[in-house]
Amino acid sequence: MSEANQAFVTLATSDAYCMGSLVVGKCLRRHGTTRKLVVMVSPNVSREACLSLEDVFDEVIVVDMLDSRDRAHLFWLGRLDLGVTFTKLHSWTLTQYTKCVFLDADTLVLCNVDELFEREELSAAPDPGWPDCFNSGVFVFRPSLETHSRLLEHARMCGSFDGGDQGILNTFFSDWAIKDINKHLPFIYNLSVNAIYTYLPAFHKFGHQAKIVHFLGRNKPWHVPHKQQPFTEVPQWDSNRNLEKFVNLWWAEYYSHTKLQENESHELQDAEPIEQLDMLAAAPCSTHVSTLPHRSPTSAASPTTPPPHPHSCESVSQAEDREEKIPSELLGKLTLDASSSSTCHQLEDTSPEPDVLSAEDSEDLEKSEQQEPQAEQKQEEEEGEEVLGAEAASDTARQEALKENLENRKRWEEGRMDYLGKDAFENIRLKLDEFLT
Ligand SMILES: O=c1ccn([C@@H]2O[C@H](COP(=O)(O)OP(=O)(O)O[C@H]3O[C@H](CO)[C@@H](O)[C@H](O)[C@H]3O)[C@@H](O)[C@H]2O)c(=O)[nH]1
Ligand SMILES: [Mn+2]
Numbered sequence: 001m002s003e004a005n006q007a008f009v010t011l012a013t014s015d016a017y018c019m020g021s022l023v024v025g026k027c028l029r030r031h032g033t034t035r036k037l038v039v040m041v042s043p044n045v046s047r048e049a050c051l052s053l054e055d056v057f058d059e060v061i062v063v064d065m066l067d068s069r070d071r072a073h074l075f076w077l078g079r080l081d082l083g084v085t086f087t088k089l090h091s092w093t094l095t096q097y098t099k100c101v102f103l104d105a106d107t108l109v110l111c112n113v114d115e116l117f118e119r120e121e122l123s124a125a126p127d128p129g130w131p132d133c134f135n136s137g138v139f140v141f142r143p144s145l146e147t148h149s150r151l152l153e154h155a156r157m158c159g160s161f162d163g164g165d166q167g168i169l170n171t172f173f174s175d176w177a178i179k180d181i182n183k184h185l186p187f188i189y190n191l192s193v194n195a196i197y198t199y200l201p202a203f204h205k206f207g208h209q210a211k212i213v214h215f216l217g218r219n220k221p222w223h224v225p226h227k228q229q230p231f232t233e234v235p236q237w238d239s240n241r242n243l244e245k246f247v248n249l250w251w252a253e254y255y256s257h258t259k260l261q262e263n264e265s266h267e268l269q270d271a272e273p274i275e276q277l278d279m280l281a282a283a284p285c286s287t288h289v290s291t292l293p294h295r296s297p298t299s300a301a302s303p304t305t306p307p308p309h310p311h312s313c314e315s316v317s318q319a320e321d322r323e324e325k326i327p328s329e330l331l332g333k334l335t336l337d338a339s340s341s342s343t344c345h346q347l348e349d350t351s352p353e354p355d356v357l358s359a360e361d362s363e364d365l366e367k368s369e370q371q372e373p374q375a376e377q378k379q380e381e382e383e384g385e386e387v388l389g390a391e392a393a394s395d396t397a398r399q400e401a402l403k404e405n406l407e408n409r410k411r412w413e414e415g416r417m418d419y420l421g422k423d424a425f426e427n428i429r430l431k432l433d434e435f436l437t
Contacts, residue, residue: 005098006117007058009091012105013065013084014042018049019222020105023253025056027109030256034114036097040090063090068155074163079218085164086155091141092148104137106215108250113189113211116140117263122173123183125190127166128216132177136166137214138190196242203242213246221250238272321336 008028011047012021021039028037037057041050042065074080091102101116103109109272116123121142124134151172160167170176176183187195191210194217196203215221363364 001118003034004036005096007038007094007097007100008033009038009040009089009094009100009102010105010107011040011091011102012042012045012049012053013087014044015049016220016222017105018045018053019254020107020220022052022056023107023221024103024107024109025053026256027253028103029056031112033112035101035117037099038094038100040087042087044086061094063087066090067159068163070081072160072163073159073161074169075243077162077164079164082162082164084320085166086160086168088136088165089148089151089168092143092151093145094143095145097143097231099140099142102136102139102141103212106220106254107137107190108213108214108215108221108246109211110249110350111211116185118187119185120180120183122169122176123185124176125185125187128187128192128195130383133166133170134173134176134184135192135214135216136164136169137216137246138185138212139169140185143348188212190214193243193246202331207242215246215250221247222254225329248430 010021010024012018018041021041025037025039035061038059038061039053039057040061040063041053043062044065045062050060057088065084066085066089068074068083070083071080074082075347088102091100094100099117099121101113117140119140122134124136124139127133127135151168154172156167158168158171161171188206188209188211190212191207196207202401216283
């Protein structure tokens with residue numbers, strides 16, 4: 001089978017996710033893939049973002065946005081924003097290729113992974129949350145219009161149990177868990193960063209073999225301000241330091257040159273992943289990564305001096321609310337309209353609302369929507385109460401605790417959250433859960 005008919009595919013439906021797609025393309029190039037690189041973008045993605053992607057990808061293909069609008073299930077997933085992942089199903093329309101490997105925009109490829117093309121549809125790694133399901137951030141598939149329409153029909157008839165593509169794909173390729181072990185990709189091809197927290201000993205033992213890291217979950221590397229020190233406040237968290245290395249590596253890829261100078265030395269060219277990580281841990285955050293040549297040798301999308309991070313003063317939700325944009329230094333001035341609904345194809349009938357949106361679900365959903373700000377406030381109050389209640393010993397301690405609490409609050413209000421530590425989504429969710437039960 002010809003390698004020319006095979007491609008890596010990724011997807012971005014916003015300029016923020018384009019940052020991730022750009023990194024996916026850059027790291028695949030740098031590790032010398034022989035396959036084509038394709039990115040699907042939705043029509044609302046800015047021209048500047050598309051131009052930047054064109055420097056790295058062989059094809060930038062505009063596809064209609066598909067949104068499940070299945071808020072009930074997305075609520076349980078904790079990610080109301082993921083209805084648009086239905087757009088991933090359009091990957092099956094890329095019939096100019098016979099076999100493809102899909103990579104989420106929040107993945108980081110650490111070495112050459114072309115061997116994935118030896119696998120068959122549908123090969124994927126287990127999901128860390130429910131290992132009998134596969135994670136749809138990395139999977140091998142065969143484009144086919146027939147499969148595409150069957151998938152859409154399946155979505156329409158059955159909906160998705162998580163409101164996103166992963167739910168549909170798992171019920172469509174429902175024998176994945178038991179039928180053929182060759183379709184189980186090793187976890188090192190889709191190492192979710194939360195596994196660093198949930199099974200740190202395994203990460204110590206096997207982490208150095210990782211080939212693709214997946215920043216699964218609400219927090220993405222582009223939310224962590226470049227050069228900020230989000231990890232130093234909890235130095236005892238070994239897992240955070242590991243995560244920091246991956247995030248630094250992601251930024252190094254992001255700022256890497258896409259242009260190859262003849263005979264240029266390649267600082268990080270295809271080194272062993274763990275060596276790269278060590279190097280990056282020691283190197284300043286502005287480390288530049290040189291890339292391998294690709295089809296556009298005269299283009300240079302990245303600046304030589306890294307621009308400041310665009311959202312260093314915003315919370316994840318603030319940033320998401322107003323649709324993040326790629327740094328203008330990199331992509332020029334952006335004029336992204338946050339509302340993409342006009343170009344958004346909904347699967348109106350897809351969401352099995354009458355069947356699946358039980359009264360209880362709706363109530364919970366409404367409750368969460370109404371109470372989120374209150375919950376946040378209560379969280380702050382509780383934090384204060386916990387701290388204040390714990391001391392009671394001396395006024396000085398009380399004042400210090402109060403001061404710290406106020407500082408935390410100020411940091412939060414200024415958008416300087418510790419996303420990967422105290423203010424991690426998991427911690428906030430715990431507080432919300434406490435509040436809601
Ligand atoms: O606004 C969005 C949201 C997602 N995506 C694309 O869809 C992918 C999946 O979204 P992501 O935020 O990466 O989801 P995860 O945190 O990885 O969550 C899990 O759940 C999702 C919904 O089922 C699956 O798509 C993921 O593969 C699975 O890992 C992204 O990487 C992008 O390629 C966009 O382009 N725009
Ligand atoms: Mn993902």
